Amino acid sequence: MPIDVAAVVVTYNSTRHVAALLDSLPDAFGDLSYSVVVVDNGSTDGTQELLARRSDCTVVCASNDGYAAGINRAVRTSPEASTVLILNPDATLDPDAVPRMLEVLRRRSDAGIVAPRVREEDGSLSPTLRRGPTLGRVGGLSFTGLPVFAERIEIQGEYDSEHEVDWAVGAILLVDRRCFDRLDGLDESYFLYSEETDFSLRARDAGWATVYTPRAGAMHVGGGSGESATTHTMQMLNRVRLYRRRSGEARAWLYFGMTIGVELRRAILGERQSWTTVRALLQPSLRPPQLGASTAYLPE
Secondary structure: OOEEEEEEEEEOOOOOOHHHHHHHHHHHHOOOOEEEEEEEOOOOOOHHHHHHOOOOOEEEEOOOOOHHHHHHHHHHHOOOEEEEEEEOOOEEEOOOHHHHHHHHHHHOOOEEEEEEEEEOOOOOEOOOEEOOOOHHHOOOOHHHOOOOOOOEOOOHHHHOOOEEEOEEOOOEEEEEHHHHHHOOOOOHHHOOOOHHHHHHHHHHHOOOEEEEEEEEEEEEOOOOOOOOHHHHHHHHHHHHHHHHHHHOHHHHHHHHHHHHHHHHHHHHOOOOHHHHHHHHHHOHHHOOHHHOOOOOOOOO
8 A cells, every 4th residue: 555645855965954844754754654765866964964874765876967866766766645745954843744735635626736934033024935938927017016017926815724825835745646647756957946846837737726725834944055146056947948848938038038138127126146147048058068059059
């Protein structure tokens, strides 16, 4: 018989946070049967040694093939389970969070992915819900709060009740294993960022909804493995790649040009990492090699 939930975590230099995540899991799962597999993507800060001292998880040490590859590897290593719980190492779960998420999957036949209510480290609401990418939502005008311009959902009332969303930040997601297998897991070509966006949108294409529930709670620190000009560049390039794959080359050129404009504006206003991103957008040879997006001017 399969267990209820296979929890999967990918770590990379995560000594500051991963112990708190693992400590929160017994209460978070309640009476459910579960496993925990942690794939470490080549940490150099003692994460592997920390994990080796624990008896509450299976640890797989791997080369850094990216976040999506790590999640897929963790799922393959896990015992048979009816659901997969994707967790960032800098998250912690509230007591009974997982049974409450699982109840949504069992109650709603259309649900393939469930996202909980997430708070920041200071206790404030973390706006984790998102609208799908469009030309109007490239960036720069999200401060208007208008849905046509804003990908991030910041309206407080949107976090008060259960409802379907286009996608949600992937720090804590419970996925029906049938949905995960139908999509062949996360798309490893993204390496880092946009894999959860792509997964939820592909799930919707296949008839599986992403559902938000406020009944399950969690905390997410964010940036637990560090942020840099390189990771920001990956994020922006992957947004373009995702849009191109879903909307076609003609519209992607517009999205690409608008992305360059947004990043140039950010750089002029003082965000130094955006200068690195602008250069990488304009000169393919400067793009992070992990993405395999250096052969064409319009990122593929």
